[in-house]
Amino acid sequence: MIELQDIKKGFGDKEILKGVSAVMESGKVNLIIGSSGSGKTVMMKCMVGLIEVDAGIIKYDGQNFSGMDNQQRKEIRQKIGMLFQGSALFDSMTVEQNVMFPLDMFGTGSYRDKKKRVAECLERVNLKDAAKKFPAEISGGMKKRVGIARAIVLNPKYLFCDEPNSGLDPQTSLLIDQLIKELTLEYNITTVINTHDMNTVMESGDHIVYMYQGQKQWEGTNKDIVFSNDQLLNDFIFASEFLREAKEMRQTELYSSGKWKEETKREAPGNGGEQKK
Numbered sequence: 001m002i003e004l005q006d007i008k009k010g011f012g013d014k015e016i017l018k019g020v021s022a023v024m025e026s027g028k029v030n031l032i033i034g035s036s037g038s039g040k041t042v043m044m045k046c047m048v049g050l051i052e053v054d055a056g057i058i059k060y061d062g063q064n065f066s067g068m069d070n071q072q073r074k075e076i077r078q079k080i081g082m083l084f085q086g087s088a089l090f091d092s093m094t095v096e097q098n099v100m101f102p103l104d105m106f107g108t109g110s111y112r113d114k115k116k117r118v119a120e121c122l123e124r125v126n127l128k129d130a131a132k133k134f135p136a137e138i139s140g141g142m143k144k145r146v147g148i149a150r151a152i153v154l155n156p157k158y159l160f161c162d163e164p165n166s167g168l169d170p171q172t173s174l175l176i177d178q179l180i181k182e183l184t185l186e187y188n189i190t191t192v193i194n195t196h197d198m199n200t201v202m203e204s205g206d207h208i209v210y211m212y213q214g215q216k217q218w219e220g221t222n223k224d225i226v227f228s229n230d231q232l233l234n235d236f237i238f239a240s241e242f243l244r245e246a247k248e249m250r251q252t253e254l255y256s257s258g259k260w261k262e263e264t265k266r267e268a269p270g271n272g273g274e275q276k277k
């Protein structure tokens with residue numbers, strides 16, 4: 001679990017994060033969503049320590065990450081896996097060598113053990129047959145899967161993914177989402193995803209933090225979204241007429257069948273997720 005307590009960050013006289021508190025839960029896919037410039041990337045960079053917060057506290061499983069020196073942070077950092085936007089693979093290395101890279105940098109154990117671990121991870125993301133290929137020889141979706149294999153090779157406790165679906169078609173995106181979700185559950189990882197992808201939001205959003213102008217505007221699950229009355233969230237998620245109609249139809253269906261009680265833990269219809277703090 002990662003806890004953010006009232007974090008603030010500015011650049012010059014521009015305030016970007018204006019006191020954000022949120023919890024990224026273990027064994028869940030936690031999504032950070034919001035329009036361009038709302039502060040999602042800055043928040044994620046603060047969480048991994050690439051940017052220092054001006055105020056507030058970030059805790060990893062109760063340990064105050066913000067108050068640690070570099071040596072203490074190293075221990076936490078070794079438990080973090082990262083999937084970068086565009087996969088960020090080394091073009092001159094094979095798929096296998098790319099996945100081996102974190103093990104060579106931080107891993108212990110023999111070369112044989114490392115090879116075995118790489119093979120396990122490639123098998124897990126269904127890329128066993130691509131081990132000897134170079135990034136230029138594989139598709140965008142395969143590159144993402146190599147990125148995922150590399151991100152999990154050190155058995156991370158926390159996984160950060162920056163726009164994991166960028167540049168992918170909707171079906172491949174869903175496969176990537178499913179894979180990330182499966183791994184999150186399988187290894188009880190605290191996964192944090194920065195995304196614009198509405199399919200991801202609706203399919204994988206166990207826990208969603210919606211950012212608006214540097215503040216947490218809304219928090220809830222993908223199920224809560226259908227019942228939310230938050231105007232800013234609705235304008236963001238259901239941006240088109242088509243999606244607004246789809247939402248209304250879904251709401252009507254869930255209310256009339258009484259299924260809204262199963263879909264959301266809220267006390268009353270129309271009150272989904274409105275817990276801005």
Ligand SMILES: Nc1ncnc2c1ncn2[C@@H]1O[C@H](COP(=O)(O)OP(=O)(O)OP(=O)(O)O)[C@@H](O)[C@H]1O
Nearest residue numbers: 011012016034035036037038039040041042043196
């Ligand atoms: N190093 C920096 N120096 C100055 N301003 C910055 C810096 N990093 C980010 N910003 C500013 O912070 C604001 C929020 O940026 P951020 O990248 O977090 O947005 P975002 O929500 O991730 O947007 P997008 O969805 O487009 O990636 C922007 O106005 C950006 O220009």
